[in-house]
Amino acid sequence: MPEEVDDAAEAGLPLEAPVELSLDILRHSAAHLMAAAVCELFPGTQYDVGPAIEDGFFYNFLLPDDRHLSEVDLVAVEERMRALAARRIPYQREVLARDRARSLFEAMGQSFKVAIIDRLGEEVESVAVYRTGDFVDLCRGPHVADSGLLTTVKLLRVAGVYWRGDEANPQLQRIYGTAWLTPGDLAAYLERLAEAERRDHRRLGRELEMFHFEPSAPGMPYWLPNGVIVLNELIDFWRRDHRARGYHEVMTPLINEKALWETSGHWDHYREDMFLFPVDEQTTYGLKPMNCPNAHVVFNLRRHSYRELPLRYSDIDPLHRFERSGTLHGLLRVRKFMQDDAHIFVTEEQIEGEYARILEITRIYYGIFNLEYSLRLGTRPTDFMGDPETWDRAEAALLRILEANAGIPFTVEAGEGAFYGPKIDILMKDAIGRSWQTGTIQLDFQQPRRFGCEYIDASGAARTPVTIHRVIYGSLERFVGILLEHFAGQLPLWLAAVQVEVVPVQDDVEAVMECARGLAGRLEAAGLRAALSDHPGERMQARIRDAELRKVPYVVVVGKRDVERGDDVVTVRDTRRGGTAQRSVAELVAVLSEEVASRRPG
RNA sequence: GCCGACGUAGCUCAACGGUGGAGCGGCGGUUUUGUAAACCGUAGGUUGGGAGUUCGAAUCUCCCCGCCGGCUCCA
Numbered sequence: 024m025p026e027e028v029d030d031a032a033e034a035g036l037p038l039e040a041p042v043e044l045s046l047d048i049l050r051h052s053a054a055h056l057m058a059a060a061v062c063e064l065f066p067g068t069q070y071d072v073g074p075a076i077e078d079g080f081f082y083n084f085l086l087p088d089d090r091h092l093s094e095v096d097l098v099a100v101e102e103r104m105r106a107l108a109a110r111r112i113p114y115q116r117e118v119l120a121r122d123r124a125r126s127l128f129e130a131m132g133q134s135f136k137v138a139i140i141d142r143l144g145e146e147v148e149s150v151a152v153y154r155t156g157d158f159v160d161l162c163r164g165p166h167v168a169d170s171g172l173l174t175t176v177k178l179l180r181v182a183g184v185y186w187r188g189d190e191a192n193p194q195l196q197r198i199y200g201t202a203w204l205t206p207g208d209l210a211a212y213l214e215r216l217a218e219a220e221r222r223d224h225r226r227l228g229r230e231l232e233m234f235h236f237e238p239s240a241p242g243m244p245y246w247l248p249n250g251v252i253v254l255n256e257l258i259d260f261w262r263r264d265h266r267a268r269g270y271h272e273v274m275t276p277l278i279n280e281k282a283l284w285e286t287s288g289h290w291d292h293y294r295e296d297m298f299l300f301p302v303d304e305q306t307t308y309g310l311k312p313m314n315c316p317n318a319h320v321v322f323n324l325r326r327h328s329y330r331e332l333p334l335r336y337s338d339i340d341p342l343h344r345f346e347r348s349g350t351l352h353g354l355l356r357v358r359k360f361m362q363d364d365a366h367i368f369v370t371e372e373q374i375e376g377e378y379a380r381i382l383e384i385t386r387i388y389y390g391i392f393n394l395e396y397s398l399r400l401g402t403r404p405t406d407f408m409g410d411p412e413t414w415d416r417a418e419a420a421l422l423r424i425l426e427a428n429a430g431i432p433f434t435v436e437a438g439e440g441a442f443y444g445p446k447i448d449i450l451m452k453d454a455i456g457r458s459w460q461t462g463t464i465q466l467d468f469q470q471p472r473r474f475g476c477e478y479i480d481a482s483g484a485a486r487t488p489v490t491i492h493r494v495i496y497g498s499l500e501r502f503v504g505i506l507l508e509h510f511a512g513q514l515p516l517w518l519a520a521v522q523v524e525v526v527p528v529q530d531d532v533e534a535v536m537e538c539a540r541g542l543a544g545r546l547e548a549a550g551l552r553a554a555l556s557d558h559p560g561e562r563m564q565a566r567i568r569d570a571e572l573r574k575v576p577y578v579v580v581v582g583k584r585d586v587e588r589g590d591d592v593v594t595v596r597d598t599r600r601g602g603t604a605q606r607s608v609a610e611l612v613a614v615l616s617e618e619v620a621s622r623r624p625g
Numbered sequence: 626g627c628c629g630a631c632g633u634a635g636c637u638c639a640a641c642g643g644u645g646g647a648g649c650g651g652c653g654g655u656u657u658u659g660u661a662a663a664c665c666g667u668a669g670g671u672u673g674g675g676a677g678u679u680c681g682a683a684u685c686u687c688c689c690c691g692c693c694g695g696c697u698c699c700a
Contacts (some may be wrong), residue, residue, distance in 0.1 A: 081695095093629055094694095182695030183628025190697050194628060197695075225693095229636080238673080238691045296699080342700090347626050348691090350698060362700065439699095448700090460700055498700040529657050560656080561663090568661035582659055596660060603660065 044167065046204065050075035052114060052167040053104075053176050053202040054082045059158035060103035061198070065090065070160070071135040071186065071195055077456065078212065079201035083184060085135070085193075092196045097178040100198065104176060107156070111171035115154045116164055124150045124161065135186075136161045175209045176202040222454040224507035225353040231512060231520070231574060233503075234354065242351040242358030243343075244500060249520035252552070253503055254361075256518050257496065258339060260622075261363045268384070270337040270365055275317035277340060281307040286473055287316035288408050292442040296344045312344040315443075315467070315492055318366035319474035322488075327478040329370060332488060333377050337365040339499075354504030355459055363496045368476065368488040374466065378424045378447075381464050381493050382431075385449060388495050391622050394509060396461070397432045399448045400425055401439030408443050408469045417466045418445045441492075443469040449497065454508040461497035461505065466490075510624070512574045513599050517619045519552070523611075524575045526556040526566045528582025538586050542579065542593065542608065549612040551619070571598050576625070577615065599625050 054073035057080075062068045065086050073082030086092065119127065121140060128136035139161060140150065153162045155170060167173065178200040186192035203209040220226070228234045233250035236243075246254060262272065281299075284290040289297065289312070298310040311317070318336050327334065339361045346358050369377050389396055400421055403414045418440075425433045425447065433447075440446055449462035467490040470476075477485040496502040506514065516522055523546055527539040539555055546553035554575075556566040563580060570578045578596040585593060595611060596603045606614070618625075 091628065180694055181629055184696045185627080188697075190627080194696075196628075199695075236692090241691070344699080347698065349626060349628095349696085351692090356699080360700065463700070494700070496700095501700055526660085528659050531657055560654095562656090562658050564658085564660065565662055566660095571661050578660080580660060584659075594660075598661095 044172070044204075046202075047075045048165055048167060049172065049204065050080040050202045051162075051164075052170070053173050053200060054080040055114070055153065055155055055158065055160055055162070055166065056104050056107055056170055056173050056176075057100060057178070057198060057200060058082045058084070058160065059155050060100050060107060061086075062158055064096075064099060064103055067132070069133055069135055072139075073160075079179070079199060081197050081199045083186075083195040083197045085195050090196075091183070092181045092198065094181060097181065097198065101176070101178045104173070104178075108170045108173045108176075110156075111169045112156045113169045114164075114166040116166075117152050117154065118149050119152060120149050121147060124152060127152070127159070128161065131159070173202065175204065175206050176200060177209060177213075216455065219454040222508045222511045223353075224355070224453075224504040227507045227512040228354065228504075230572070233507075233520075236353075240359075241348065242346060242356070244354060244357060244359065250503070252520045253506075253514065253518045254499055257499060257502070258363075261339075261496070264384075265335075265337055265363075265365070268335075268380075269333075270335040272337045272339075273318070273321055274338060274340060275314065275321065276311075278308045278310050279317065281309060283316050283320070284309050287319070287470055288443060288473060289313070289316065292406055292408065296346065298343050298345050310343045311340070312342055313492075314338050314340055314342070314362070314364045315366055315470055315490070316474075319470055319476055319490070322366075322368055322471075322476050323474060327368070327488075329478050329480045329486075332369050332478060333373055333491075334368040334488075335365055336367075337363070339363060354500045355453060357498070357500050360498040360500040362494040362498055364492075364494050367491040367493065368471070368478070369491060370478075370480075370486070371489055374420055374489060374491070375424055375427075377491055378421070378464060379428075381491070381495075382424075382428050385462060385495055386431075389449075391624075392506060392509065392515070393624050394451060394505070397434070397450050398425060398428075399439065399450055399460075400433060400435045401441070401446045401448060402435065402437050403445065404438045404440050404442060406442055407440070413468050414440075414445065417468060421445055421447055421466060441465050441467075443467045446492075449495075451505050453505060459501060459505065461502055462495045463493070463497065465492040467492055513576070513625065514574070515622060515624045516576050516615065517622045519574070519576050521554045521570075521573070521575045522552045522619070523577040523579060523615060524554045524556055524570045526563055526570065526578055526580045528563045528580060530559060530561075532583060532586075534586050535582055538581050542581060545608060546612065546615075549616060551612070551615055567596065574598065579611070 051074065054075065058070045058073055061084055062070065067087035069085040071083035073080065125137055125140045150161060151163055153160050153164060153166055178198055180199050182197045182199065183194040184197045186195055201212060203212060231249055232247050233253065234247055235245040237245060281290065293312060297312050299307055301307045321336055322334070341359055341361050343359050346356060350356055367377055402418050403411070407414065444465055444467040446463050446465035448460045450458050451461050452458055471488050471490050476488055478488050480486050525539045525543045527535050529535045543553045543555040556570065558566055558569065567578055576599055578598060579593050580596065581593055591608050592605055593608060593611065594603050595606050
């Protein structure tokens, strides 16, 4: 998300009466104190902006001699902050005429502050500054009374950030920190981070042997048998369901000659993100980063009547995008992925109805996993294709649809649309609260025109359809990553690689092993993914622990006693909820099969 | 791509200028056990790759690759 710098908040006025202490105020004051500490440690530092954010705060600095901060510097800064806190320095507010404030900061060599003042609207005549000892900051406030309150503060990390969030600008040094009202709150927050680390899909993917990354293929996952089961279940469900919804699946080439990408507009607008390779002097191929161009090729294979619309082509071909190396992130940001993709050709009048149908699919699919999501309307980017009037019309249509889609929260992000049209994105959060786009429903007036797509309307005239590009899961890779973190690895039964494992108590007793093998076979025959514990010589306890660690949802233990009883009743351990239950095998099959069929999260 | 950290056995980590270790996992054996780790033994590493400094480099320097946290970019 582009960094939002709120100049008004950084400078602006409204003078409030003393306010109740809030975490935001505490954190914002901690940011000031941190800046004061940095300025003391590195005289000549220029400070930019330093807001409170979710769970903490940051401040951006330009250090003298273009010095860069490393994590060891945080120790010194934190120590200096503690010393400043101990001195109980008051936060003093002053309101200055705009010109006076400008010359104050200019005299101090604080050019970022001067720039902020210069960006303020002309109507702003005075601004507020806060003094904390020798440190002066342009700031609306409010703040804590004095620095004595700022004791439960921890600095977390440093980062290089582009000034005003623009890559063309020089980089500043940012320090992130967190601040809480009590030491207990701080400890709880750090524990929350530790829990998130345990839910990290990259760790779970390795532990559960679902996927692997190799240095020779950065960002391109190797899907291992356990991971393929999850992918295939998701795809099978999607495929059946979408057939029933009138979608027609196609498969198209993974590479096409440059000419196709020129027609689609990708050559001009997306080339930097594509894997391109020459095959001889005249010919360059591109590995597809999106399915849309070939979907338009398929549409054009024959003439279409308006009666066929909406015409829905789906496909899950692998896509490759040459993402910049620093942006890769486990399964959540990859270079090779598949999508539950579809391209729907509609008339302009059909747009709203089709969007409603797609949003309904979204509700159902995310509901299956109890996933919470929000929607985002992305509007015309700077690098757009087509004419602004068409864009305005399309954006207005999508806004109407979002407003009619009661209950689901949405935001509007200017400039976040695709180069060929505006879009509605589905947003999800990972274990540590980072936001990721999963599904997207995009409107496209450009590619059908560029590919010369046509249908014959009721009056016999040829007209250009509109294309809706849509994915619900989005990238299957990303979706699996999100699912793993959401369920902390304990996937719903229908997705579990092994759904039920049979553990023998005495593995040297042939009758017991016979019973265990037979049971596993019966469960398999009933359509469940069953496995026989395969640790020769291990004790039952060790086998159970192994199954627990592999997050097998159900474990059935059988031993001499069961064999001797001979009543076909076994003890079933439910590893997700804990506890065991006695069940007949028939009952076990029925209960598990029902849970699989229901796709319940568990 | 940019800023900062990191890269030692399959995994988690130790050794931090003087001959590379542990636990788990693997393998072999002993044990046959009733709901989250039995015991003994054993194999396994050109310390991410390359160059340099040094009598000597996992350790110091540089380059490359990967990876982690941010920034930017985007499913």
